[in-house]
Amino acid sequence: MLSVALAATMVAGVFTGCGKSSSKSNDPDHFSMWIFQTDGAGKYYTDYNDSAAVQYIEAQTWDTENGGIGDGESLDFDFQVPVAGSESDNFNTLLSTGDYPDLLDLTVSSENAEALADDGILMDITEYVEKYMPNYVAYLEQNPELKMLCTSTDDEGKTHYYQICMLGDSVRDPWQGYMYRRDWIVKYATPTDYVWDWDSDTVKKNGHPEVTPLSEAKKQNNLTGWKKNEVTSFSASDGDDPDNTYEDNVIFPSGTSDPLTISDWEWMFEAFDKAIAERGWDDAYDISISYMGNSTLGDLVSSFGGGNGYYYINDGTVEYDGTSENFKTYTECMQNWYDQGWLDKQFYTRTDIFYMINTTGVSQGKVGLWSAYTGTALGSVIRDTCMDESDKEDAYAMAAPLPINDTYGSDAQKFKDPDCMYHDSRKAAALGVTNKCEDKDLATLFTFFDWTYTMEGALLTNLGLTEEQISETKLDPNLYEEYGYKGSYELTTGDDGKPLYTQLIPLDDAVGGAVTATRMCVGLQLNGNTDDYTIEQDESAVLKHAYELWTKYEDTGSASDYASLLNSDDSQTWSTMQTTVRDYMSQNLPQVIRGEKTWDEYVAGMEANDPSSVCELLQKQIDKAK
Numbered sequence: 001m002l003s004v005a006l007a008a009t010m011v012a013g014v015f016t017g018c019g020k021s022s023s024k025s026n027d028p029d030h031f032s033m034w035i036f037q038t039d040g041a042g043k044y045y046t047d048y049n050d051s052a053a054v055q056y057i058e059a060q061t062w063d064t065e066n067g068g069i070g071d072g073e074s075l076d077f078d079f080q081v082p083v084a085g086s087e088s089d090n091f092n093t094l095l096s097t098g099d100y101p102d103l104l105d106l107t108v109s110s111e112n113a114e115a116l117a118d119d120g121i122l123m124d125i126t127e128y129v130e131k132y133m134p135n136y137v138a139y140l141e142q143n144p145e146l147k148m149l150c151t152s153t154d155d156e157g158k159t160h161y162y163q164i165c166m167l168g169d170s171v172r173d174p175w176q177g178y179m180y181r182r183d184w185i186v187k188y189a190t191p192t193d194y195v196w197d198w199d200s201d202t203v204k205k206n207g208h209p210e211v212t213p214l215s216e217a218k219k220q221n222n223l224t225g226w227k228k229n230e231v232t233s234f235s236a237s238d239g240d241d242p243d244n245t246y247e248d249n250v251i252f253p254s255g256t257s258d259p260l261t262i263s264d265w266e267w268m269f270e271a272f273d274k275a276i277a278e279r280g281w282d283d284a285y286d287i288s289i290s291y292m293g294n295s296t297l298g299d300l301v302s303s304f305g306g307g308n309g310y311y312y313i314n315d316g317t318v319e320y321d322g323t324s325e326n327f328k329t330y331t332e333c334m335q336n337w338y339d340q341g342w343l344d345k346q347f348y349t350r351t352d353i354f355y356m357i358n359t360t361g362v363s364q365g366k367v368g369l370w371s372a373y374t375g376t377a378l379g380s381v382i383r384d385t386c387m388d389e390s391d392k393e394d395a396y397a398m399a400a401p402l403p404i405n406d407t408y409g410s411d412a413q414k415f416k417d418p419d420c421m422y423h424d425s426r427k428a429a430a431l432g433v434t435n436k437c438e439d440k441d442l443a444t445l446f447t448f449f450d451w452t453y454t455m456e457g458a459l460l461t462n463l464g465l466t467e468e469q470i471s472e473t474k475l476d477p478n479l480y481e482e483y484g485y486k487g488s489y490e491l492t493t494g495d496d497g498k499p500l501y502t503q504l505i506p507l508d509d510a511v512g513g514a515v516t517a518t519r520m521c522v523g524l525q526l527n528g529n530t531d532d533y534t535i536e537q538d539e540s541a542v543l544k545h546a547y548e549l550w551t552k553y554e555d556t557g558s559a560s561d562y563a564s565l566l567n568s569d570d571s572q573t574w575s576t577m578q579t580t581v582r583d584y585m586s587q588n589l590p591q592v593i594r595g596e597k598t599w600d601e602y603v604a605g606m607e608a609n610d611p612s613s614v615c616e617l618l619q620k621q622i623d624k625a626k
Helices: 004-013 052-059 087-097 113-118 126-132 134-142 144-150 182-188 201-206 214-219 262-279 299-303 325-340 359-363 389-394 442-451 455-463 467-471 479-483 541-550 568-593 599-607 611-625
Strands: 015-017 030-034 076-082 103-105 164-168 176-181 194-196 226-228 311-314 317-320 369-373 397-400 427-433 489-493 499-503 534-536
Touching (some): 052 455, 113 568, 126 134, 126 442, 134 144, 134 164, 134 442, 144 164, 144 427, 176 182, 176 262, 182 262, 262 325, 299 325, 311 611, 317 611, 325 599, 359 369, 397 541
Parallel strands (some): 030 076, 030 103, 499 534
Antiparallel strands (some): 015 076, 164 427, 176 369, 176 397, 194 226, 489 499
């Protein structure tokens, strides 16, 4: 067991920025805060106090009687930020030593807020929320599906607040998704002689031809729903601005300009193989997957009839999906891809998170299809880092939606929309107020918190400062001045009569995030997908199209939000089973994909762990929400 002395030494050594001097720690208006990370990007600042939005917040006084900015006391924050990669260890060490700060970002907490309150670490802040946070309380009342995620109810039916949640005002646009080398399709793919006929009665009725994929349709001599492909070769043009004016004539076997099906993906893999072979690379591949064989979040797994190969909500019922026929079909597909050489032969050795697998290989242009951040390789950006000289000239990445399975398994696994995928919850983050705050000025703190749930406050925390706010705040450093921006946004009225917030800092300039205060984990998250206002962003055509493709299907199966509602005992039971299931999966599923273990052997070993035994824990929470 880790000694307290050693743990204290570890705490001192894993912070990348510790903010201001601790001499103010006893001041009632001074609050120390542990946050998961900053948006300094290793370039703009190391102390989160230097964010322009935080500087503005600290320059205000807060009216505890009427709410918002007004006559009252000011606040002073001191941020503690762990070194990247040590977040979970650092958080757990702080709790074990008792050397935690006043406020905690709960992102990596293994216990929910109620459990941390039972442990005596977090305060029951119900009194302060109900008195000083009318905007927050009202928003939760208007959104009961969020209220259940951010509050606890005792045996007498009383609502308790143990955390403050950052709440999305709508579903957030995805910040990651699948991308592929479109230029390799243009150069190396051979147009199929037939494509789906979307004007045919068969495709109009069924959504697909009578027989797919094309190889099987030809084998059965049944081309009903197919038509002759008029495109015999592919070509592309960058135009004046590739990310906005790129055009080509690519048509997939599904008769669409974007990949639709699993057989579309496999047709792409054949083209990628030609590109890789021509370059003589032995460390390149078409696609990789999680080192466990399954990210457990759905996505590609869900393309085979739905589910995620893990814990999954199927029409309101929690199921363990890791031994289902759908997951078996996914596994069979991965086996074939591995045998064909399409799947990364080293996938089980790559421990990166699923949207950052082998980022070096991706940036060098050595991967055909991958999942990544929106701004890392989409469009022509990848040209800057490609190794191959020809790729430096014309490499181009486009987004791909999750594919529809038209090839593997039975009819039950084919032509079903994916229903479980990774996306940000509208409960975007949560902040805990620890017992270190009991003698602090909580009235002022919670008044500030509540202000972030107004449009005025949310605009500042999400977007940054206006030109007027900059002029009335003594900023040091002043990133706006340093990088030549007069503000983060301008407010006008759109043609539809609604408020139009035009961002002045391009999305691909990281300084736009560096001037915000989103890492404080409170307030409304302005996602822009509402009818109340419009946020106009400097988005390229290729990115806008990516958003359309990545949001093509609706997530109805994710169960992760409900785990945060479990009480201490149930949370421990749930956590223990998750560890058991994930450990078994990571050790054994890759062997199935590589052909070293049979599916039946895998299922027998997994069922010995009785993974379905914890489904009832989440089911109780889902039933409460009905």
